[in-house]
Amino acid sequence: MTAEQKEQLIKSQQGELNAVLIYQRLARITKHEKGEEVFSEIAADEGKHATILxxxxxxxxxxxxxxxxxVGFLYKLLGHNFVMGLLEKGELKSIxxxxxxxxxxxxxxxxxxDELRHAAMAKSLLR
Structure with a gap:
């Protein structure tokens, strides 16, 4: 493993850990009928990714x-669709x-x- 690869893996590991908290928070505050289920599933996957890394x-x-x-503040301030767009872009950028x-x-x-699937899941929650 090169130093550059290790640095990227650590950065990605941190991102996956942060994503667990982001999706858990969204699962708690969403008003979307399927949001809690979708966000909880993505949060669990992000935890698995952190473990792999x-x-x-x-x-x-x-x-x-x-x-x-x-992200929770933005969700409340700017709304569901705005944050879903951000999440979809974030998942695709991670790829x-x-x-x-x-x-x-x-x-x-x-x-x-999984990240491709998460982007599709976030997009599916757009209203």
Missing amino acids: KSYTNEVLKPDGKKAKV DNYEPLKNDFPKIQQIID
């Missing part, structure tokens, strides 16, 4: 709740970060597949 980095990281608070790693780290493909 930890198996490569051997780093113990803690989630940062600040982003979850900001771009994972693509260069997938050949050296086989479990990354599973994460990519």
